[in-house]
Amino acid sequence: MHTILTEHDCSQAAGKALQFLQAGFHPATGWKDFWTPAGVSDAWVTAYTGSILAGIPCKEAQTLAFRAWSILECTQYHTGGWSYGHTVPMDADSTTWGLLLATRLGQQHSKRYQLALQALRPHINEQGVATYLHPAAIAGFMGIADYPHFEGWTQAHMCVTAATALLPPFREQLSGVLLNNQQPDGSWPAYWWFETAYTTALAVECLSADPSPQALTAVKRAGAMALQRLTDESGQLSPFSLALLLNIGLSAGLHSETVIRKGLQQLLQLQQENGCWKAGAWLRIPRPDDLVPDMTTPWQRWFGAAQPMHTTAEKLAGTFHIFSVDQHHYFTTATVLKTLQLYHPQQTHYTPVSSGIREDYPLSAANIAAFSRDGMIQLRQVFDRESIYHYKDRITALVAHAGQQEHSGRSSRDIRSFLRATDTGDTDKEIHAFIRQPVLAAIAARLLQTDAVRLYHDQAFFKLPGNNATPWHQDHTYWPVDTDQMLTIWIPLEDIAPDMGGMRYVAGSHQKGYLGDIDYLNNSPQALADFTDSNGLSVYSADNIPAGDVLIHHGWTIHGAAPNTSARTRKSLTIVYFADGARLAGITPATPSSDAEKQAAWLRDEDLRLRFPGCTYGDFAISLRTPLLYP
Numbered sequence: 001m002h003t004i005l006t007e008h009d010c011s012q013a014a015g016k017a018l019q020f021l022q023a024g025f026h027p028a029t030g031w032k033d034f035w036t037p038a039g040v041s042d043a044w045v046t047a048y049t050g051s052i053l054a055g056i057p058c059k060e061a062q063t064l065a066f067r068a069w070s071i072l073e074c075t076q077y078h079t080g081g082w083s084y085g086h087t088v089p090m091d092a093d094s095t096t097w098g099l100l101l102a103t104r105l106g107q108q109h110s111k112r113y114q115l116a117l118q119a120l121r122p123h124i125n126e127q128g129v130a131t132y133l134h135p136a137a138i139a140g141f142m143g144i145a146d147y148p149h150f151e152g153w154t155q156a157h158m159c160v161t162a163a164t165a166l167l168p169p170f171r172e173q174l175s176g177v178l179l180n181n182q183q184p185d186g187s188w189p190a191y192w193w194f195e196t197a198y199t200t201a202l203a204v205e206c207l208s209a210d211p212s213p214q215a216l217t218a219v220k221r222a223g224a225m226a227l228q229r230l231t232d233e234s235g236q237l238s239p240f241s242l243a244l245l246l247n248i249g250l251s252a253g254l255h256s257e258t259v260i261r262k263g264l265q266q267l268l269q270l271q272q273e274n275g276c277w278k279a280g281a282w283l284r285i286p287r288p289d290d291l292v293p294d295m296t297t298p299w300q301r302w303f304g305a306a307q308p309m310h311t312t313a314e315k316l317a318g319t320f321h322i323f324s325v326d327q328h329h330y331f332t333t334a335t336v337l338k339t340l341q342l343y344h345p346q347q348t349h350y351t352p353v354s355s356g357i358r359e360d361y362p363l364s365a366a367n368i369a370a371f372s373r374d375g376m377i378q379l380r381q382v383f384d385r386e387s388i389y390h391y392k393d394r395i396t397a398l399v400a401h402a403g404q405q406e407h408s409g410r411s412s413r414d415i416r417s418f419l420r421a422t423d424t425g426d427t428d429k430e431i432h433a434f435i436r437q438p439v440l441a442a443i444a445a446r447l448l449q450t451d452a453v454r455l456y457h458d459q460a461f462f463k464l465p466g467n468n469a470t471p472w473h474q475d476h477t478y479w480p481v482d483t484d485q486m487l488t489i490w491i492p493l494e495d496i497a498p499d500m501g502g503m504r505y506v507a508g509s510h511q512k513g514y515l516g517d518i519d520y521l522n523n524s525p526q527a528l529a530d531f532t533d534s535n536g537l538s539v540y541s542a543d544n545i546p547a548g549d550v551l552i553h554h555g556w557t558i559h560g561a562a563p564n565t566s567a568r569t570r571k572s573l574t575i576v577y578f579a580d581g582a583r584l585a586g587i588t589p590a591t592p593s594s595d596a597e598k599q600a601a602w603l604r605d606e607d608l609r610l611r612f613p614g615c616t617y618g619d620f621a622i623s624l625r626t627p628l629l630y631p
């Protein structure tokens with residue numbers, strides 16, 4: 001067969017695979033695969049898939065990998081580490097993949113990374129890495145607390161050891177262990193897999209970076225084994241096995257071997273229409289006392305319990321020596337992506353994923369400088385009118401339902417300032433996507449001059465006819481986040497005319513940071529004039545804003561809005577972003593004195609409780625409610 005495998009072929013295939021993984025990614029749980037008696041795996045599969053994407057140098061893959069990490073940061077056990085899935089006790093394999101993901105994203109400084117590393121350490125001994133450390137926890141989870149024989153599960157496993165060996169802190173120690181455990185045929189054994197190429201691919205990835213003669217020999221032997229199997233089993237290999245054998249060959253430097261090129265071409269031919277490669281990763285669950293599962297027969301595929309199991313004996317008989325496959329194809333597809341990456345490491349030309357949403361807004365250096373000087377900016381035509389009007393209708397329906405008439409927080413004035421609804425994206429899928437679209441988050445990140453931003457919240461502000469002015473205030477007063485890098489994108493949902501209650505900003509006031517209780521500015525126009533005059537600042541009035549434009553203000557910029565004297569409702573949606581890496585904090589003064597300060601402190605506590613459940617001041621400002629939106 002004549003085999004020409006172009007860069008273009010690989011990058012096309014990888015782009016489609018990426019789209020498949022993107023489509024299957026759930027914002028709260030990541031990817032799920034493998035049905036076993038312990039349920040379906042989310043954390044482990046998400047960590048594995050994410051860690052492969054993190055190694056692919058293109059924007060879509062990096063974004064997905066960051067999202068996966070963001071989920072793992074929220075779902076980690078407080079004792080550190082990750083597990084197979086929801087409610088299953090922590091294990092060394094899932095924890096290793098979580099750590100590999102963090103490492104590849106450069107997140108070693110993260111508190112969760114450090115915690116997981118600590119939790120992993122005790123699993124490592126001279127024999128390698130044990131998946132489970134405490135039989136009691138896992139036996140309790142399985143409902144066989146009285147069964148004492150977990151020697152099989154608490155011994156060192158080469159399939160876990162080879163993955164952990166890829167973590168820089170353990171590489172040296174575990175390379176030695178790997179060298180001692182290579183089989184005569186050049187492979188490494190696997191405990192949780194039928195396919196020894198799983199362990200071998202990881203071992204070779206680790207050892208190929210080791211310049212010692214022993215490592216070199218080991219890698220060569222593994223490479224020869226892979227070539228042999230690719231030849232002998234050609235045409236019978238599942239995409240999973242084929243990808244792993246190719247990984248071994250590629251890590252061993254055998255790119256130009258005909259068998260490798262043929263294998264790659266076969267692999268590309270096996271890609272499905274939707275971008276995936278069909279499930280072929282056979283995960284097995286030996287009995288906890290089984291030390292060498294390769295000797296065990298027979299194995300049953302898990303389709304759920306055949307009959308109800310109550311006693312330990314029934315559970316032992318019914319839930320072990322079973323196997324399962326990655327029924328959603330994510331695990332296999334991620335493994336194949338790794339192969340493509342190894343074949344063309346420097347290629348970043350993956351087919352861009354088209355989402356239908358605008359990808360970029362041409363923000364200029366002058367825009368960024370203006371925002372940093374004024375603490376506010378108006379950006380022209382970020383959206384087209386039709387799409388804004390589409391969202392206007394959806395948001396109007398929602399506000400009518402969920403809106404709350406308010407005095408805008410603090411000032412008890414007779415007439416209310418607006419009708420407000422928070423978290424509008426929670427109940428409407430389209431608004432959810434609109435709020436999370438990358439173009440807005442990218443604008444936020446660039447104006448804040450930071451690498452990554454999270455969503456804080458979204459709120460709709462509808463100023464009804466006759467509603468009062470929005471009092472002057474500083475938003476950040478209400479947000480329990482310690483970074484100054486926060487901003488709001490204020491999106492008019494239709495044209496705003498001068499009598500509808502346009503936004504007002506004290507340009508440059510953000511540079512002063514927290515100004516204390518500034519409610520006195522609302523006492524009279526003179527109070528404000530005195531403040532701006534004595535500080536050399538001026539007020540910017542955004543009176544005529546066409547739909548499609550957006551207004552953006554910094555978290556410390558003093559702002560308000562004029563009353564709505566027209567007969568129309570002024571409709572707007574706001575999205576608040578903050579720089580990733582912030583921690584939860586109150587603002588100074590720690591002891592509020594005025595009523596306004598007391599109320600602000602109460603609102604910060606309230607937001608901490610609502611937006612960062614389970615967190616306290618000092619923790620990282622990370623939660624499922626505040627996802628990373630960029631990159």
Ligand SMILES: O=C(O)CCC(=O)C(=O)O
Nearest residue numbers: 461470475488490561574
């Ligand atoms: O729309 C308004 O009138 C007030 C909006 C506001 O204060 C904000 O977006 O922070």
Ligand SMILES: [Fe+2]
Nearest residue numbers: 473474475559
């Ligand atoms: Fe505000």
